[in-house]
Every structure is written in C-alpha cells, then in structure tokens.
Amino acid sequence: MLSGQAAFQGEDVTEVLAVVVKMAANFDLLPSEIRPRVREALACCLEKDPRRRYRDIGDVKLELQKSLADPARLKCRLLQNRVRG
Numbered sequence: 001m002l003s004g005q006a007a008f009q010g011e012d013v014t015e016v017l018a019v020v021v022k023m024a025a026n027f028d029l030l031p032s033e034i035r036p037r038v039r040e041a042l043a044c045c046l047e048k049d050p051r052r053r054y055r056d057i058g059d060v061k062l063e064l065q066k067s068l069a070d071p072a073r074l075k076c077r078l079l080q081n082r083v084r085g
Contacts, residue, residue: 044060
C-alpha cells in the first residue's frame, strides 16, 4: 500500500473485483518520491493483458534490483512487448 489506500475500492469483494477488471490503477496516488522504474514495475504487475504482465515475482524482484542499481534506466519488459511463449 504505497499510496496509503487500496488501489481498487468497492463495497464488497464482488464490487472490488469488478473494478479491478474494468479500471486501471491510479498511479497518481503514489508518492512523488517513488522512483519512476518502481512505478513502471507496478504498472507491469497490474497489466490487464497477461501476455504483457510479469510472469512471476522473480521477474519483479530483478526489476526492483535493477532500479536500486541504476534508477535512470526505465525499460521494463512490458514496454519491450514481451509476450509469453
């Protein structure tokens, strides 16, 4: 909960799931000091198209480690049109 609130809100689980399916997360709610690469990694995690999403948490870990090593490098696999094989 980097923003201090739930990414998707609803009255009950059914409403929350409906919002998750229909809406994109609002990354404007994130604190401004979060590195751009971390924002990008979050966007990849929440990508609706599974072919464009990270395959597993190991991919996310590598991306975050790269962010710590080189925060200016902003390429995530999503932007490179990575598709599941």
